[in-house]
Amino acid sequence: MIPDLPANIEQIKGFLAADEGAALYRHAQAARALGPVLEVGSYCGKSTLYLGLACRDGGTVYALDHHRGSEEHQAGEMFHDPDLYDSGEALVDTFREFRRNIRTAGLDDTVVPLVSSSDVVARHWRTPLGMVFIDGGHSLDAALLDYRCWSCHLVQGGILAVHDLFPDPYEGGQAPWAIYQMALASGLFAEVERVNTLGILRRL
Known part of the structure; x- marks a missing residue:
């Protein structure tokens, strides 16, 4: 049982x-x-709510996203959502929906939005991290960038979580699975568990 989990969590946009x-x-x-x-x-903050509620009484969640959608969210693509499209700017914009969900859950003092890309934010990052959750762009270039930018900041014993793991290419994209295997092959991480398409590794 997760305290204060919004009753409408399944209606919040996300995967x-x-x-x-x-x-x-x-x-x-x-x-x-x-x-x-x-x-x-x-x-739109669905996963951020779970992380934020876990950290509400003594932790901080940095939520990194450029809020312009991944490749599959763009107009004409499979997961495009017209409700998240700013026709005035001709761009996807998920930030307003994200902020609304974080505010409604009372997590404004726990969740710190970082509205940019991995390489820009990581350029001068110096804070050691207890957990990194990678669920960004699913192209190989994007996934590799996220992994290389952030896995190095995990402290010993820290958690690396990767979403959308599909060992079978007929079931889903292979980029998250590729970085998950890369982490295991590095000798720096050990697998803790797999839950559905979520993989959990611990920094050795």
């Missing part, structure tokens, strides 16, 4: 299953003692 959200909550609650949590790819 996170309930069991994956519960696993994020559990691991963030334990990892927050090691350092802040950083999420790459917040979209």
Whole structure:
């Protein structure tokens, strides 16, 4: 049972299953003692709510997203949502929906939005992290960038979580699976568990 989880959590736009959200909550609650949590790819804040509620009483979540949507969210693509399209700017804009969901959940003092890209924010980043959750762009270039920018900032014992793992290419994109395997092959991480399409690794 997750205290204060919004009753409408399943109606919030996003692609996170309930069991994956519960696993994020559990691991963030334990990892927050090691350092802040950083999420790459917040979209409308569904996963951010699980992380934020886990850190509400003594932690901070940095929610990193340019809020212009990933490749698959653009006009004409499979996961495009017209409600999140700013016709005046001719761009996807998920930030307003994100802020509304964070504010409604009472997490404005826990969640710090970083509205930019991984490489820009990571350029001068110096804060050790207790947990990194990667759920950003699913092209190989984007996933590799997120992994290389942020996995190096995890403290020993910290958690690296990667979403949308599909070992079978017929079931889903391969970029998240590729960086997950890269992390394991590095010898720096050990697998803790897999929940649905969410993989959890611990920094050795």
